Amino acid sequence: MRALGRTIGSEWAKLWSVRSTWWCLACALVLNVLASVTLGGAAATEAMRAGAAGTRVVASSPVVSASSFVQFALVALAMLAITSEYTSGGIRVTLQATPVRGMVLAAKALAVGPVMFAAGVLTGAVATAAVHLVLSVDAFGGFVVLPFGEVLSDLVGMGVFYALVSVMTVGVGAAARSAAGTLTVVFMLLMGVPLMVLMTGSPALVEASLRMPMFAGLAFMGSADNLTGGPMPYSAGEGLAWLLAWAAVAVAAGHVVLRRRDA
Amino acid sequence: MISLKNLGKRYGDRLAVDDLTLELKPGTVTGFLGPNGAGKSTTMRLILGLDRPTSGTALIGGLPYHRIGNPLRTVGALLDARAVHPGRSGRAHLTALARSNGIPQRRVGEVLETVGMAAAARKRAGTLSLGMSQRLGIAAALLGDPAVLMFDEPVNGLDPDGVRWVRGLMRSLAAEGRTVFVSSHLMSEMQLTADHLVVIGKGRLIMDAPLADVLAGSSLTAVLVRSPHAGDLADRLRAAGIRVDRLGENEIEATGASIERVGDLAHEAGIRLHELRTREASLEQAYQELTSGSVEYGANA
Numbered sequence: 001m002r003a004l005g006r007t008i009g010s011e012w013a014k015l016w017s018v019r020s021t022w023w024c025l026a027c028a029l030v031l032n033v034l035a036s037v038t039l040g041g042a043a044a045t046e047a048m049r050a051g052a053a054g055t056r057v058v059a060s061s062p063v064v065s066a067s068s069f070v071q072f073a074l075v076a077l078a079m080l081a082i083t084s085e086y087t088s089g090g091i092r093v094t095l096q097a098t099p100v101r102g103m104v105l106a107a108k109a110l111a112v113g114p115v116m117f118a119a120g121v122l123t124g125a126v127a128t129a130a131v132h133l134v135l136s137v138d139a140f141g142g143f144v145v146l147p148f149g150e151v152l153s154d155l156v157g158m159g160v161f162y163a164l165v166s167v168m169t170v171g172v173g174a175a176a177r178s179a180a181g182t183l184t185v186v187f188m189l190l191m192g193v194p195l196m197v198l199m200t201g202s203p204a205l206v207e208a209s210l211r212m213p214m215f216a217g218l219a220f221m222g223s224a225d226n227l228t229g230g231p232m233p234y235s236a237g238e239g240l241a242w243l244l245a246w247a248a249v250a251v252a253a254g255h256v257v258l259r260r261r262d263a
Numbered sequence: 264m265i266s267l268k269n270l271g272k273r274y275g276d277r278l279a280v281d282d283l284t285l286e287l288k289p290g291t292v293t294g295f296l297g298p299n300g301a302g303k304s305t306t307m308r309l310i311l312g313l314d315r316p317t318s319g320t321a322l323i324g325g326l327p328y329h330r331i332g333n334p335l336r337t338v339g340a341l342l343d344a345r346a347v348h349p350g351r352s353g354r355a356h357l358t359a360l361a362r363s364n365g366i367p368q369r370r371v372g373e374v375l376e377t378v379g380m381a382a383a384a385r386k387r388a389g390t391l392s393l394g395m396s397q398r399l400g401i402a403a404a405l406l407g408d409p410a411v412l413m414f415d416e417p418v419n420g421l422d423p424d425g426v427r428w429v430r431g432l433m434r435s436l437a438a439e440g441r442t443v444f445v446s447s448h449l450m451s452e453m454q455l456t457a458d459h460l461v462v463i464g465k466g467r468l469i470m471d472a473p474l475a476d477v478l479a480g481s482s483l484t485a486v487l488v489r490s491p492h493a494g495d496l497a498d499r500l501r502a503a504g505i506r507v508d509r510l511g512e513n514e515i516e517a518t519g520a521s522i523e524r525v526g527d528l529a530h531e532a533g534i535r536l537h538e539l540r541t542r543e544a545s546l547e548q549a550y551q552e553l554t555s556g557s558v559e560y561g562a563n564a
Contacts (some may be wrong), residue, residue: 006365010363014359017355017358018348018351084348090346095311099331099334262308263313
């Protein structure tokens with residue numbers, strides 16, 4: 001345990017000593033605010049048009065929908081935490097310091113995961129505040145509201161989602177060992193494959209693709225917005241289970257490659 | 264301290280390291296020589312557990328590398344000076360390494376001071392010259408104050424002052440009782456630095472001997488004789504089975520015999536000598552001779 005703690009400390013120091021980490025976080029923040037306000041504006045306009053009594057838009061709800069875009073800025077951060085080691089050859093120095101390879105992978109996941117959780121909660125909070133600030137005005141019908149409990153649960157949900165997607169990315173990065181390969185695989189898992197499947201229109205395939213990480217995350221976060229237009233066919237709890245499963249499989253794959261291959 | 268037993272590594276159908284058995288002792292600088300592609304770097308990676316051997320074992324103090332707790336405190340190694348994230352400062356790089364092995368933070372400042380790059384410690388690694396990168400790599404190797412040190416081509420890119428500094432550093436590390444294993448292709452440098460030599464070619468051990476023995480054993484080490492009766496002496500030496508070359512009117516060169524033997528034969532024949540001395544082969548020459556059969560990428564000039 002002590003060795004793991006030290007290795008996490010080392011990975012933590014590495015994470016914050018490169019500019020790319022700060023850039024990715026800044027991108028995530030800007031992207032989150034812009035995408036959330038845009039999606040929130042669309043939702044508010046829609047609510048205004050429907051005009052039914054009791055219609056309301058929770059300010060954090062468009063922020064949850066924006067996760068489909070924001071996730072890529074954070075995926076980039078998680079990816080660089082591992083693939084930059086292969087680009088520079090630094091992985092050989094890392095493995096000299098920590099020759100138990102599973103420990104290196106665990107430490108990276110455990111250093112990146114909490115950062116992503118915090119990034120999800122904090123950028124989400126800023127974006128929620130921005131949505132509320134911009135869209136709660138009368139011009140948008142005053143439908144945008146800020147109920148504390150719902151917002152808090154959305155923010156925590158996003159934090160968990162980003163943390164798990166990042167852990168999955170670290171696993172894929174260890175397996176693919178290159179930035180280009182990792183980005184391709186993670187993009188296909190998150191968005192590429194589900195979109196292609198939606199285009200085929202095959203109900204069985206669509207049903208299956210709804211278990212892929214991004215939709216599992218949307219289900220977990222309780223988003224009504226999924227690209228199929230219909231409600232999610234399973235509960236938030238099952239969404240979390242699928243997310244955990246994807247992260248676990250990716251980390252297991254990364255571990256196998258890291259252990260088997262020469263560094 | 265480092266012991267290799269029947270160590271082998273195969274990449275596809277190419278044997279990079281072939282049945283290598285070695286013992287490296289504390290308190291000595293062991294020079295690791297061989298042509299490009301001979302397997303020097305691979306051997307070092309195998310010792311550090313970065314590559315998995317296809318056969319045999321590499322142990323450090325009786326343990327495989329991955330079984331050593333906080334290994335940077337036992338083994339310090341510089342394999343590739345450029346293997347640092349280009350955006351990370353030298354100090355941050357060392358700080359992360361120190362944390363991973365529970366090495367106190369003050370060591371970072373100490374080793375930066377030792378390698379003479381305290382002033383450049385906050386520069387991003389990608390902006391350092393090759394020489395400065397080498398110093399940073401050496402600092403990383405020294406960080407855990409380890410008993411075993413391995414350096415792959417440490418003087419690459421260093422200026423003459425830097426080269427002299429590295430030589431002194433290696434000597435002093437060995438004098439402190441550490442095991443120092445250093446590869447180089449600069450023979451003149453090794454001749455000044457190493458006590459012991461390990462030469463490999465095409466992954467196989469060619470020689471494992473003290474530097475002095477390697478030099479003495481070379482056929483290029485010769486006895487030079489100047490005598491007014493050089494011709495007569497040449498005949499006597501040839502009759503005794505010694506190879507003799509005539510260098511001039513009064514000068515001959517005998518190879519394959521000790522200086523004592525040549526002197527004795529001259530004395531027995533009553534031949535006056537004006538000069539009798541050995542001409543030692545340089546390590547460069549001895550090395551050429553040893554590896555002439557095993558150059559991986561030799562040019563057919």
